Amino acid sequence: MTETFTGFSVGYAIFLILMVAVLTFLARAFPFIIFSRGGKPPAIVNYLGNILPPAVMVMLVIYCIRHITPLMWPHGIPELICIAVVALLYKFTKNYLLAMVGGTILYMVFVQVVFV
Numbered sequence: 001m002t003e004t005f006t007g008f009s010v011g012y013a014i015f016l017i018l019m020v021a022v023l024t025f026l027a028r029a030f031p032f033i034i035f036s037r038g039g040k041p042p043a044i045v046n047y048l049g050n051i052l053p054p055a056v057m058v059m060l061v062i063y064c065i066r067h068i069t070p071l072m073w074p075h076g077i078p079e080l081i082c083i084a085v086v087a088l089l090y091k092f093t094k095n096y097l098l099a100m101v102g103g104t105i106l107y108m109v110f111v112q113v114v115f116v
Helices: 010-034 043-065 077-093 096-114
Strands: none
């Protein structure tokens, strides 16, 4: 009998980890395999690459502010301040990661310390 790890055999767990690793690698390599002809990617791929990042950011902002209640304290003040901070950080640094991390840290400080 094989040893078990939370109800699964060790062999099954290793197989599962290997399958996830292989599928993740293939998903990452798939675009390079398709577009490795040496030519440019199709126009639709370039269009989606230009239009999707801002569209996703807008959807995330809407998702984050969907439960703001303007008639109850803190009236959405921390969210609006952090949205402005993220926009300013990105405007001056042109770094999405810095802007998102900075806004997230500021928001956590606001909701846990300032606007309690």
